[in-house]
Amino acid sequence: MIVILYIAALIAAIGLFVIAIYLSKTLKSTSKTLDEVASTVDKMATELQGISGETQKLLDKTNDLLEDVNGKVAKVDPVFDAIGDVGTSLLGLSQSVRELATLATNKVSANDKKIAQAVSFSHSILAFKDKLKASKAAKEAAKESIQ
Template sequence: MIVILYIAALVAAIALLVIAIYLSKTLKSTSQTIDEVAKTVEKMTTELQGISGEAQKMLDKANDLLEDVNGKVAKVDPVFDAIGDVGTSMLGLSQSVRELATLATNKVSANEKKVAQAISISNSILAFKDKMKANKAAKEAAKEAHQEKTV
């Protein structure tokens, strides 16, 4: 029975040795993985510091550019205000011209009958003048014809 105990103890010792070997390999592999992760984190930290420096420079440049743009926009604002004023003036001028045209059209419409009457009277006067010339020419022709008969 003591032999069985020794055998059992030997089997247990061998099992513990196997477990210790596998545990050692696992711990060694884990240690290597952790070392690689530490190196990777160290590289990432270095690169992130470089990137954050570049990002800070880019933000500074963007802020400078934004300030420059804001300054230029402030300088251009009066031009847009002036353009707006010109547009308002043009609108006022356009309305004035429209009102003047409407007034002229209304005056012409109101005087249209008078103009038509004036044209009609002038036509009548011209026709009367032509008739008078014709009568005078006829009288002179008759007078000449009468003188020729007497001669």
């Protein structure tokens, strides 16, 4: 019975030894993986520092460009304000001309009869003038035929 205990103890010791070996291999593999992860993280930190520097430079250039654009836009703003003022002035002028034309049309419409009479009177004067010329020409022709 003691032999069985010794055999059981030996089997348990061998089992513990096998477990210790596998556990050791697993720990070595895990240690190697963690070392590679640490190395990768160090490389990434270095890369990120480079990227951070480039990003900062890009942001600085973007800010400079934005300031330049804002300055140029500020210089151009008065031109657009002036164009707006010209447009407003032209609108006022157009409205004034429209009102003047409407007023003139209304006055002409109100004086249609007077205008028609004046035109008729001028036609009568021109016709009378033409008759006088014809009469004068006839008298001169008659004088010439007598001579």
